[in-house]
Amino acid sequence: MGTEASPxxxxxxxxxxxxxxxxxxxxLVRDGVPLLWEAHLARLARGCQALGFPIPVQHRLAAPLVDAPEGLAVLKLMLTRGSGGRGYAPPESPRPRLRWQLSPFAPDTSRxxxxxxxxxxxxxxxxxPALAGLxxxxxxxxxxxxxEWSDAEIAEGLLCxxxxxxxxxxCMNVFWQRDGRLETPRLTRCGVAGTLRTELLERLSIDEVDAFPEVLLSAEAVWLGNSVQGVWPVTRLDGTGGELLRRWSIGADHRRLQALAHEPLGYPTRLDD
Amino acid sequence: MGTEASPxxxxxxxxxxxxxxxxxxxxLVRDGVPLLWEAHLARLARGCQALGFPIPVQHRLAAPLVDAPEGLAVLKLMLTRGSGGRGYAPPESPRPRLRWQLSPFAPDTSRxxxxxxxxxxxxxxxxxPALAGLxxxxxxxxxxxxxEWSDAEIAEGLLCxxxxxxxxxxCMNVFWQRDGRLETPRLTRCGVAGTLRTELLERLSIDEVDAFPEVLLSAEAVWLGNSVQGVWPVTRLDGTGGELLRRWSIGADHRRLQALAHEPLGYPTRLDD
Known part of the structure; x- marks a missing residue:
């Protein structure tokens, strides 16, 4: 009942x-070392548990790292239930199949x-809820x-x-500060719980909340982040029709969360210049 | 900007x-002839439209049929957007990729x-709604x-x-008769609009309705159907805990809809014996 792992x-x-x-x-891989690796493995394990097939042993998941280049790279691991079953019904003894892609990477430092x-x-x-967070x-x-958009000026789109x-x-989680408190959406019904988000929730006091998008209009600061790109301060928010909803100037609040998030990724923690 | 089509x-x-x-x-393919083919092509075209990539020309989609065996077979066509793009963002000029599997088939006549x-x-x-019906x-x-179940006595599971x-x-659509009227769920928010369902909606007076599952308890007859298996009369409905909710005896109502559905599939239209 082995797991296939080949390119x-x-x-x-x-x-x-x-x-x-x-x-x-x-x-994110730096000089062959996978960052936030425990959080990635933990989410993969939760996913396997939810879908009902076994997770490969860790050394198989880490095997592609031997080919990692110097500097920054991104490792994409894909793990499926493998072949078999009758239609949607999963096979009784699934043989999960692992594939990967390893690519050099450079983050967008201007963002x-x-x-x-x-x-x-x-x-x-x-x-x-059966798939939320995974x-x-x-x-x-x-x-x-x-x-929905192709304008290169727009870096990301928010989803409700x-x-x-x-x-x-x-492809990122969203965080904001309101009355001095950090908040992020609760992800028990849908959405992907990013590993950087998990790391920040462990290290900081951030409230997971049910909030409507209007919450952002009264926020002192808004950020997007994930474990590959790091953290981007949001300076402008548009509506679905492209109309301006709000602007923010980047301040000390922005830089503080960014520094804390960049630390485990090995990204710069002083970006004020 | 061709479409790849190879096995x-x-x-x-x-x-x-x-x-x-x-x-x-x-x-469903009978002696090399694909059944409800126009309906399959129409749904595929709707899907391509919704996802935003071009549908291959019809002769490419039909190419696998030259290898079809005599008798019954099932052709599974899989069409993806192909490779490329940056993360979730689709490539500007997608090159859809077509793959297929052709397998001999025998329906479960006892059902x-x-x-x-x-x-x-x-x-x-x-x-x-953006994906409903596709x-x-x-x-x-x-x-x-x-x-959710492995008991071979249970043929299908109903979804709300x-x-x-x-x-x-x-993997089937559901139909029922209430006060002499045929009904089936409206599929504008989620669900797959089966080609047999489409065919029946064109040929019969069937109301598409928003209904809660309790509607089945007062139904005179309930059926499941798709374009590969044909139509199964439902004789027993269980709850999520396996508790009996209702039984039905198969009668003339059941056989009438079954006969109409089986006609375009070339399946038996007289099953009373």
């Missing part, structure tokens, strides 16, 4: 492509410094949301759920 | 496995005759729902949406 293509009958029946992780413009997306995320392979909602609550950005 | 494996960077960024069709036992699933479908590759909800409305079974 080959996906067989035609793999359930990953048939149903999106699997998980992935996108890991760290100057911040980013974001917009609200029209698409709303369906509620699915980085599974059913990502059509993210693809459709990301396809079908009941209107703010959830996340298309 | 090879999926490349590692295909968006079908990365994000479930694609569509599929499962077509036509004796009917089936079904149960309610615990999992609820998230609302996603047969896309994001099918984890169906996989998880189908994994996150607001409690009845939608479909895990």
């Amino acid at each position: 080959e293509a996906w067989p035609l009958d793999d359930r990953g492509v048939a149903y999106g029946d699997g998980l992935f992780e996108t890991v 760290w410094k100057a911040g980013v413009r974001v917009r609200h997306c029209r698409l709303r995320l369906g509620l699915q 980085k599974h392979l059913n990502r059509l909602e993210n693809v459709l949301a990301r396809d 759920d079908s009941e209107g609550r703010l959830v996340e950005a298309t | 090879e494996a999926w490349p590692l960077d295909d968006r079908g496995v990365a994000y479930g960024d694609g569509l599929f069709e499962t077509v 036509w005759k004796a009917g089936v036992r079904v149960r309610h699933c615990r999992l609820r479908l998230g609302l996603q 047969k896309h590759l994001n099918r984890l909800e169906n996989v998880l729902a189908r994994d 949406d996150s607001e409690g409305r009845l939608v479909e079974a895990t």
